[in-house]
Amino acid sequence: MSTNCRNENSDNSIIILDFGSQYSMLIARRIREARVYCEILPYHTSAAEIASRKSRGVIISGGPGSVYEEGAPLCDPKIFTLGVPVLGICYGMQLMAFFLRGQVNKGHKSELGKAEVHIIQEDPLIAGVSPSEENIFHAWMSHRDQVLSPPLGFQVTARTSNGIIAAMGSPGEKIYGLQFHPEVVHTTAGTTIINNFLFNICGCSPGWTPGNFIEKTIPEIQAEIGNKERVLCALSGGVDSSVVAFLLDKALKERVVCIFVDHGLIREHEAREINNTFSQMLKGDFIFIDARERFLKKLTGITDPEEKRRIIGREFIEVFKDAALSLKGVNYLAQGTIYSDVIESGSLPSAETIKSHHNVGGLPAELGFKLIEPLKELFKDEVRQVGRQLGIPASIIDRQPFPGPGLAVRIVGEVTAEKLDLLKKADYILQQEASRCPSFTGQAWQYFAVLTGIQSVGVREGKRTYGPALAIRAVSSEDGMTAEWILPPVELLQRFTCRVYQEIPEITRVLLDTTSKPPGTIEWE
Numbered sequence: 453m454s455t456n457c458r459n460e461n462s463d464n465s466i467i468i469l470d471f472g473s474q475y476s477m478l479i480a481r482r483i484r485e486a487r488v489y490c491e492i493l494p495y496h497t498s499a500a501e502i503a504s505r506k507s508r509g510v511i512i513s514g515g516p517g518s519v520y521e522e523g524a525p526l527c528d529p530k531i532f533t534l535g536v537p538v539l540g541i542c543y544g545m546q547l548m549a550f551f552l553r554g555q556v557n558k559g560h561k562s563e564l565g566k567a568e569v570h571i572i573q574e575d576p577l578i579a580g581v582s583p584s585e586e587n588i589f590h591a592w593m594s595h596r597d598q599v600l601s602p603p604l605g606f607q608v609t610a611r612t613s614n615g616i617i618a619a620m621g622s623p624g625e626k627i628y629g630l631q632f633h634p635e636v637v638h639t640t641a642g643t644t645i646i647n648n649f650l651f652n653i654c655g656c657s658p659g660w661t662p663g664n665f666i667e668k669t670i671p672e673i674q675a676e677i678g679n680k681e682r683v684l685c686a687l688s689g690g691v692d693s694s695v696v697a698f699l700l701d702k703a704l705k706e707r708v709v710c711i712f713v714d715h716g717l718i719r720e721h722e723a724r725e726i727n728n729t730f731s732q733m734l735k736g737d738f739i740f741i742d743a744r745e746r747f748l749k750k751l752t753g754i755t756d757p758e759e760k761r762r763i764i765g766r767e768f769i770e771v772f773k774d775a776a777l778s779l780k781g782v783n784y785l786a787q788g789t790i791y792s793d794v795i796e797s798g799s800l801p802s803a804e805t806i807k808s809h810h811n812v813g814g815l816p817a818e819l820g821f822k823l824i825e826p827l828k829e830l831f832k833d834e835v836r837q838v839g840r841q842l843g844i845p846a847s848i849i850d851r852q853p854f855p856g857p858g859l860a861v862r863i864v865g866e867v868t869a870e871k872l873d874l875l876k877k878a879d880y881i882l883q884q885e886a887s888r889c890p891s892f893t894g895q896a897w898q899y900f901a902v903l904t905g906i907q908s909v910g911v912r913e914g915k916r917t918y919g920p921a922l923a924i925r926a927v928s929s930e931d932g933m934t935a936e937w938i939l940p941p942v943e944l945l946q947r948f949t950c951r952v953y954q955e956i957p958e959i960t961r962v963l964l965d966t967t968s969k970p971p972g973t974i975e976w977e
């Protein structure tokens with residue numbers, strides 16, 4: 453949709469040209485944290501396109517390329533003559549030197565990790581980075597090639613203790629380069645450097661706030677939809693689609709129809725909570741579809757994880773399609789796509805399919821809906837901030853991420869009504885007990901129970917038992933792409949195990965999953 457605030461924000465925004473660095477997204481995050489709007493664009497975006505966006509500055513990201521390699525990704529060199537401030541980071545600085553006739557040396561060994569950087573002379577970019585008189589700070593390096601001599605008119609402002617050029621700049625032209633990564637936390641002065649670029653060099657102001665986003669987006673939604681049309685909002689009960697529903701509710705009131713498909717693979721009491729929250733808090737219609745039997749039937753006899761995911765995704769589309777087609781006068785479908793989804797499916801090369809993620813993507817084309825995605829410029833934590841500002845209850849906003857195929861990917865082997873019942877009970881006990889340990893829940897990205905598919909022997913009241921083994925999994929993560937396993941407090945483990953033993957006698961054993969991602973994924977299937 454056109455709830456794209458590019459034009460409204462562009463006179464106070466930054467463009468990041470993405471050369472494939474693992475840190476491009478992190479640059480965007482740091483800039484947004486400084487309350488400045490930014491967009492990541494593909495590296496080959498033309499200077500004319502960049503000029504048309506009237507942004508205040510351009511950052512050229514790092515990347516795995518080498519300027520001397522055949523087919524190396526290059527930016528449009530006219531970017532350096534636009535008169536807009538430019539900051540090249542790592543490969544971005546090498547490109548700058550390459551185009552502006554400095555000298556880049558092809559390195560044979562990469563330098564990775566923390567380096568000591570010595571300031572030679574301050575310029576507006578590195579002003580105030582070293583409070584000590586020694587003029588030293590630590591920076592994160594990840595490069596092979598290096599700039600041997602800067603372009604004409606550039607000053608070398610800092611070098612590493614190995615003598616490598618760490619920073620250079622031409623303040624007159626407002627063009628700067630950094631060999632290290634200011635966006636990485638290990639660069640001690642990273643925030644100062646980024647703020648220097650944003651506020652002192654580009655002249656941005658910190659106006660990107662959740663409140664401003666809501667104020668700006670509501671009239672955009674109203675303009676897009678007009679004053680007659682209705683919008684269908686696909687609700688999953690998760691944070692993103694909930695925020696979309698509340699935003700639409702504010703903009704369009706009773707012209708929003710929310711639809712929730714209960715596939716039976718959700719957590720204990722979740723269907724009731726979603727029903728209560730959304731049917732009471734929103735002004736438009738709320739359609740609740742009980743499709744539990746339909747899904748369970750389709751999953752009978754299926755044990756392959758990918759096959760399960762495919763079946764659930766397909767069936768979801770079928771149920772949704774049936775419901776949507778019966779609605780009259782609804783031409784738009786709203787989805788909770790967020791910025792990381794856009795980036796992952798857009799400018800980065802498509803990664804190997806580890807798991808087929810389930811969402812409603814692909815529906816609009818089939819159903820003839822026009823798509824609106826009002827959150828597609830926001831990161832997850834920004835979505836949460838907007839949600840809080842909209843008055844959405846904390847029970848929704850602070851929800852853990854939950855996979856589309858739900859508990860089916862936490863039951864190894866065939867999904868049956870009995871296994872679902874056991875897992876829902878165990879998960880509910882875990883959520884209850886965990887809520888008594890806020891320091892743990894605050895630290896965890898997700899914590900949940902898994903039916904491992906292992907049967908084991910137990911003993912109960914002097915008699916042999918044989919039943920399923922349950923695992924607890926708790927991880928911390930920034931974005932779900934990588935994760936570290938975390939240890940729940942021992943009292944929590946003790947209380948959980950004790951309650952499982954008392955309340956779910958079928959379970960013979962409780963295990964703790966100590967696998968990070970990689971090598972494990974967060975969900976078991």
Ligand code: XMP
Pocket residue numbers: 807808809810811853854855856857898932933969972973974975976977
């Ligand atoms: P994995 O298991 O791939 O999960 O390490 C990473 C994050 O994504 C969630 N997840 C999903 N989310 N649809 C979703 O919307 C899915 O099909 C899906 N599968 C996994 C998972 O809970 C974790 O937060």
